Amino acid sequence: MTQSQTGDDTARQMHLVAMVNPPTSQYAENWRNPLSRNDWLSGRFFADLARTLERGCFDMMFFADALAVPEDRAGEFATTLRTAGKGSIYFDPLTLISHVAAATTHLGLGATVSTSFVPPYAIARQLLSVDHLSGGRVAWNIVTSTTNAEARNMGHEAIASPTDRYDHADTVVETVRELWRSWDADALVCDQTSGEFVDADRVHRIPEGLLSRGPLTLPRSTQREPVLMQAGSSPRGRAFAARWAEIVFAIGDSADHMRELRTELRERARLDYGRDPNSIRVLQGAQPIVGATDAAATAKLAELRAAIDLPSAVTKLERLLHADPLDVTASAVEVLDAHRGATGSTGFEDMLRSVSERRSFTVADLALEQAMNQLHPQLVGSPASIADELEQLFQTEAADGFIIFPALYHASFEDFVNGVVPELQRRGVFRNSYGSSTLRGTLGLSR
Template structure:
C-alpha cells in the first residue's frame, strides 16, 4: 500500500480581525498585535505545530462603503481596519525562527518590479530561503487612490500587468548566476561580471534592466502563491502559482476547483503536481466535541446582528437602512454584483446562499462568523478525520488555517488536531528533520506524490 501523502499547513495571521468579525472583542484574543513579540510567538507556535508557512495578507486601504467612508470598518474593528506591512513583520519573525515559511502579500499593480524583487530577495537571503510571495493585483479604488491613481484599473489590465511584473521579478532574481558571487580575496575578485547580466525584458513594458543589486537568493525566487478565484485568476494561478488558496464552502466545491486548476496547469505546459491547492478553513477544535461546540457557541453569541448587517452593507456597497433582512440573500447579492471586486468570492457567496436558501440576515451573521468558509468543529480526532477525507478525495493538498481568535485558536489546533494528523501520517513526526534547506524544498519533499512502500 502506498503511504498517504503529507499535507501542507498554512497559518493565516492578520490580527486584530480575520474572518471572525468579533475577534478583537473576545476576552481570549491577544491585544498585543502591534508588537513584534506577538508575531514571533505565533510563528514559533506554528513552527512547533508542523506548519509549513506563516502567511500575512495585506491591503493598501481601510475598506470603504459605497460612499467612500471607512467609518463602519473602523468603528466595528472590521477586517482591514488595521494592516501591518507584511515584509516588516516577517523580517522580525525571520531572525527568531528557523524553519517556518514566511508568506508575504505584495501587490503587482503599483510597485515597480525592481522594488518587489529586491525586497523579496532580501528577505529570502535573511531567512535562508523561507520566503513565499502571495501575488495579488489589489481590487479597490481606495487602494488605488492611496497609491496615486484615481481608480483601480480593470481586472484585465491588472492581470496583464501582473503577468509582466512576475516575469520581470523572476528575470531580475535570475540576473546573478548561482556562482557569480565568488569573494576571492586572494585574487581580488568579488563577483564574476560575466555571470551577472541585465534582464531581457522589453523596454516598452517599463522593465528594469537590472541587474539586481543582490546575488541569487537561496531559493532562486520565492515560492509563488495566489488566491484568485475568477476565471482570469485561475488562468494566472495555473501559469505561475505553486500554492493556490481556495475559499469554497465544501469538499465538492473545492474538489471541482482543484481539478480545474490542475487541468489548466496541464494545458499551460506544467506538471499539475507543481501546483498545490490549499483550502481555507476556520477550525474550532477542542479536547472533546462538547468542548468545541461550547467554544463555537461562545463565538457566535458575540456577533451583534446590527453590526453584522452594517458590515455586510459595507462589503456589498449597500445602504444598510434600505436592506430587508428577511429578503432572499441571493436576490440581494444579485443587485450588488461586483461590489467586492472579487468575482470568485461573490460566486461562492451566491452558491451558498442558493443552496441553503439564506436570508439577508442569515448571510450577514454567517459572513461575520467565518465568511462562509468551512468551520470544522469538534475534537482533534474528528477534525483530523475531516481534513484527511478532503485530502483523500482530491479536494485539497493542504489547508489554510484561519484562527477565529489569536493565539488561542492556533493553540487549540496545535494541541488537539496536529497530533492526530501526525498519527495518521499526514504531518511529519514531532521533531522530524527535513532534508531540504528551503521552503520550496520542504514543500516538494512533503507534497510529492506518494510512492509504494
C-alpha cells in the same frame, strides 16, 4: 503515494499554512473575546504566534494586506473603523516577515505585495532580501488589489479593470522572476586568491519588453527564489494561478467542489503552460473550532456565534457591498445580484452567492456567517474528528493541504497545534519535524 518534487520516493504529506491578519481574523468579534490576546500592535504577538506554528511544524504563516481602510457606499472609512471591520488594521507584511524571521528557524514566511502599485524591481529586491536573511523561507502572496480606495492612496484615479490588472500582473511577475534569475547560480565567486568577486559574465540584463533592465543587486538565495502564492478565484484569476502559482489558496464549499478546483488548476497548468501539475500545491481554506470533545467544540461554536452583534454584522455587510441599509429578511441571493461588482472581486462574490443559494440565506444569515468565518469552510469537533475530515479531504485529493484561519488569536492556533497536529502526525499524513531549512524544501518543490 506520489513522488515528491525533490526526487525522493516518499509518502505524500499534507501542508499547513496559517493566515494571519489580526485583530479581527475571520471571526469579527475576535478582538472583543476575553480568550484573545490584545497585544497585536506588538512584535511579541507575532513572534509568539510564529513560534507556536513552528512548534506545530506548519509550512508557513502568511500576512494578508490591503492598501486602504475599506470604504462604504459614500466613500467614507468611518464605518469600517467603528465596527472593527476587516481591514481596519494592517501592518506592512514585509516588515512583519522580517521581524518573524528572527524569531524562527524553519517556518515559511509569506508577504502579500500588490502588482498594481509596487514596481517589479522593488518587489524583487525586497522579497529576495528577506529570503537571504531568513535562509530561504520567503513566499510572495501575489495580489492585484481590488478597490478604488487603494488606487487613490497610491496616487491613481481609480482601480483598473480585473482584466487589465491581471494582464499587468502577468508582466510584473515575469519581470520579478527574470530579476531573481539575473544572476546565475554560480555568479558570486568571492575568490580571495584571484581577487575576483563576481563573474560578471554570469550576471545578465533581463529580456527587453519587461518592466526593468536588471540586473538585481542580489545573487540567488538558498532556495533559488521566493515561492509564488496566489488566491484568485475568478476564471481570470485561476488562469493566472495555473501560469504562475506554486501555492494556490483556494476556497471550496464542498469536497466535490474542492476536488474539481484542484483538478482544473492542475490540468490548466499542464495543458496551457506546460507545467508539471505536481509543482502546484492547492491548499483549501478552513476555520477549525477545536474542543476536547465534539460536544465541547459545538458549545464553543455556539458561544462564538452568540457573541456576534447582528446590527454590527449587517452594517459590515452593507459596507462590503457598498449598499444602502438592507432588509435583514430579504433574500441574500437577490441582494448579491443587485450589488454585483461592488467588492471588486468577482470570484469572492461568486462564492458568497453560491453558499447563500445553497443554504437559502437571508441577509441576516449571510451577515452572521460572514462575521463568523467569512463563509469559509468550518470544521467543528474534537482533535480526532477534525483530523478525520482533513485526512479524508487530503487522501481523496480534494486538497494538498489547508490554509488555517483562526477564530481567536492565539487560542485557535494553540488548540490546533496541541490537538489536531499530533493526530495528523500519528496517522502519518503530516511531518513530525522539518526535513529542510528552506520553504521550497518543506513544500517538496524543486529548486
